[in-house]
Amino acid sequence: MNDLENNLRKLEGYLTNLKCDGVLNHIDGEAVHGSGGEFFATESPVDLSEICQVAKGGSEDIDRAAAAAKAAFPAWRDMDPAKRKAILHKIADAIVARAEEIALLESWDTGQAIRFMSKAAIRGAENFRFFADRAPEACDGRSMPSANHVNISGRRPIGPVGVITPWNTPFMLSTWKIAPALAAGCTVVHKPAEWSPVTARLLVEIAEEAGLPKGVWNVVNGFGEDAGKALTEHPDIKAIAFVGESSTGSAIMRQGAETLKRVHFELGGKNPVVVFEDADLDRALDAAVFMIYSLNGERCTSSSRLLVQQGLYDDFTTRLAERVSRIKVGHPLDPATEVGPLIHARHFGKVVSYFDVARAEGAKVAQGGEPFEGPGGGHYVAPTLFTAANNGMRIAQEEIFGPVLTAIPFADETEALALANATRYGLAGYVWTNDLSRAMRFSDSLDAGMVWVNSENVRHLPTPFGGVKDSGIGRDGGDYSFDFYMETKNIAFARGDHKIPKLGV
Numbered sequence: 001m002n003d004l005e006n007n008l009r010k011l012e013g014y015l016t017n018l019k020c021d022g023v024l025n026h027i028d029g030e031a032v033h034g035s036g037g038e039f040f041a042t043e044s045p046v047d048l049s050e051i052c053q054v055a056k057g058g059s060e061d062i063d064r065a066a067a068a069a070k071a072a073f074p075a076w077r078d079m080d081p082a083k084r085k086a087i088l089h090k091i092a093d094a095i096v097a098r099a100e101e102i103a104l105l106e107s108w109d110t111g112q113a114i115r116f117m118s119k120a121a122i123r124g125a126e127n128f129r130f131f132a133d134r135a136p137e138a139c140d141g142r143s144m145p146s147a148n149h150v151n152i153s154g155r156r157p158i159g160p161v162g163v164i165t166p167w168n169t170p171f172m173l174s175t176w177k178i179a180p181a182l183a184a185g186c187t188v189v190h191k192p193a194e195w196s197p198v199t200a201r202l203l204v205e206i207a208e209e210a211g212l213p214k215g216v217w218n219v220v221n222g223f224g225e226d227a228g229k230a231l232t233e234h235p236d237i238k239a240i241a242f243v244g245e246s247s248t249g250s251a252i253m254r255q256g257a258e259t260l261k262r263v264h265f266e267l268g269g270k271n272p273v274v275v276f277e278d279a280d281l282d283r284a285l286d287a288a289v290f291m292i293y294s295l296n297g298e299r300c301t302s303s304s305r306l307l308v309q310q311g312l313y314d315d316f317t318t319r320l321a322e323r324v325s326r327i328k329v330g331h332p333l334d335p336a337t338e339v340g341p342l343i344h345a346r347h348f349g350k351v352v353s354y355f356d357v358a359r360a361e362g363a364k365v366a367q368g369g370e371p372f373e374g375p376g377g378g379h380y381v382a383p384t385l386f387t388a389a390n391n392g393m394r395i396a397q398e399e400i401f402g403p404v405l406t407a408i409p410f411a412d413e414t415e416a417l418a419l420a421n422a423t424r425y426g427l428a429g430y431v432w433t434n435d436l437s438r439a440m441r442f443s444d445s446l447d448a449g450m451v452w453v454n455s456e457n458v459r460h461l462p463t464p465f466g467g468v469k470d471s472g473i474g475r476d477g478g479d480y481s482f483d484f485y486m487e488t489k490n491i492a493f494a495r496g497d498h499k500i501p502k503l504g505v
Contacts, residue, residue, distance in 0.1 A: 007114065007333040011104045015051065018105075022053040023197050025061055025221055026204045028068035029214025034222070035060035042197055045111035045341040045348075046332060047376030054197050057220035059230035062189065065218035066236040069160035069187035072215030077157050077185040081136040088132030088183060090210035095125040095175075098206060102199055106171050107332040109198040111341040111379065114333050116295055117169075124175035124203075130461045131183035131481070138184050138482050141489075148498035155486035157185030158262065159238040162231040164252075165200075166243045167193035167343055168298040168401075174203055177241045178217065180481035190219045191231055193244075195344050197221050224248065232256045239263065239484065243300075245399075246425075246470045264474035264484045266300060266466060268399040269427030272420040273303035274442070276413075277311050279432035280454070285316070287430065287456040288405070289323050293383050296339055297403035298347075300471075301428045301450070301457045305396055306407040307416055313409040317366065317387050320407070324367040327383045327403075331375045339403050341378035348379035351402035355384070358395045363406070364388040391419045399425070413438060421447040427467035428457065449475070 001009070022039065024031040032055070039053040076084075095102070099121035107117045141153030163177045170192060181188050192200035204219050220227050232240050232255040239262035242252055246267040253263055273291065275284045291303040308316050332340030342348045348371075355369045368384030383403040386395055395406045410416040420429060429448040433439050443451040449467040452458070459465070462478035474484055 003336075004331055004334040007104060007335075010100070011108055011333065014101050014105055015108075018052040018198065022055065023201045023221060024055045025057050025065075026201065026217075026219040027061065027065045028072075028218065029208060032061075034058065035064075040194065042109065042195070044108050044378070045343050046108065046378045048378055051109060051198060054194070054221050057191075057222035057227045059226065061220045061222070062227055062230040062234055065189045065220050066160060066231075066234050068215040068218050069189050070236045072213060073157075073160055073187045076182075076187055076213060076216050079185070081138065081185075084183065084185070085132045085135040087211045088128050088135065088179065091207050091212065092125040092128035092132065094206045094210045095121055095128065095203075098202065099125075102171055102202060104333065105198050105202070106169075106196075107340070109196045110167065110170070110343050111332050112169065112295060112298075113337045113340045115335055115337065117332075120169055120172040124172045127172070127175040127461070128179045131179040134478075134482075135183040138486065148495055149492045150495060151490055151492050153488055153490045155184075155482060155488050158485055158487050160187045160189065160236055161239045161241065161485060162234070162237045163188055163190045164228060164231065164240065164242045164244070165190070165192055167196040168300075169295065170196045171199040171203065173243055174200060176476060177243070178203075180476070181241070181485050182212075182216065184482050184485040186485050187215065188217045189231060189237060190217065191227050192219065192221060194221065194223055224251075228252075229255055232261065233259065235259050237261070241484070242266070249472070262484065264476075265472040266476070267427075267470060267472045268401075268425055269300050269302070269467065269471050270305055270397065270399055270423045270425045271301060271303050271428040271430070271448070272305045272307050272446075273430035274307045274410075274416050274420055274432065275309065275312070275316065276416075276431075276433040276435070276438070277309045278434045280434065281312065281316065283454070284432040285319060285323065287432070288320065289327075291430065291456050292405045293324070293327055293339060293403045296342060298343065298401055302401075303428075303430050304400065304405060305391075305420075305423075306405055307410050307419055308407060309416070310409045310411050313407070317385070317407050320405075321366040321385055321387075324383050324385050324405075329372050329374055329380055329382065339383055341374055341376075341380045342402060343379070345379060347401070348381065351381055351400055351404065354395055354398075354400050354402075354404060358386050358389075358393070358406075361393045361395065362388070363393060363395060366407075368404075391422055397423055413442065417442060417445055421445075424470045425467070426469035427471035428452070430456070
């Protein structure tokens, strides 16, 4: 039995319970149907087969979940942070124990290659451990003495929060949002993406089996126009953390305005990777390929615009096209697969539509540019490279969110910076040069919340993660997460009998 066959055999065992029970909502510690009794199907993008039925939640279910989170909040907020820390570490341990199940189900549900999803569960556990260790200090503030007072600041959890997660790497990104919320002392209502709901059920079950009190974490499945809207408008939900499209972020901001919701958005990107002539070209090539074609190109930090200095553009893109031609597209449960099927028919149609756009705009399709006949007949596309492009083309300005790269030449540093910044987005940027002064100068001027110099995206959990312009509001990571999930309070103590102004004497 080869590795693919072995993974398929294991998957079938994990799918048995899902097919029998479906994915239910999870409210106040109980798996429950939607209030309307409706279900929707989640399908595998590999062969378009139904994975299971999913309970469809709506406003009534959000009401119940918000009430449960509100009721559970005081006890969770006031729990000894050391005890919260211990519970979150137990959740991390339980995630590791079920890492294979999580990875296989996530690959089947999303189409992401198992070589990447096998690490997603472990990264999720690391997220819980990182924030668990910081739970005891989450409320800490500063002492700021003045001439007549001692000012002491501190933080308190904001209350029940809503977390809306995307479909591309749902398990890991759920932990990235929910772990700091729990560590801060908040309770949670989680609405997973309707295209990839499977592992959200596993995650909340794992958490409660590890000792998380009932009602602290609730999950309501459903669609943005009903469950999502009800969550963002609910008066008992104090903040919304959202990862997804920029247009959806705008809608959430409008919906939450009436209740003055605090929002944290990680949105779209059209991230540049800028390669100068003095760069280590072999490493730059490796990084450029990895950052757009891994995870099926369905990642917010993907380097979807490649800006290459004119003198090496032809040679570099020729080498790049050869590498792209050898990327292995295949079954996501095959460990050799590098690119699997796109998650959904609607998204597949969007990505494929840009192939005609590129040709109409006059770009050259150097590789790919067509659907791919993959195993199972699912939503496969060939890894694609566009050359002879310019920054004004739609393929250089719009987020395609697939394994599609647009390569654009530039003459000098001034033009490179102008091209890199000429987009509505500003999430990430990648700069390749061995000139330290240029690296510092260029990265400082780049309109991006995050910049990697001579590196692909390598996350360090204490650092801030987020974007500028249409790429988002706020930062995740370390204390930056606590700044969102907590309120800061200042208390001023008078040192003595300072002079107080007198009125009406």
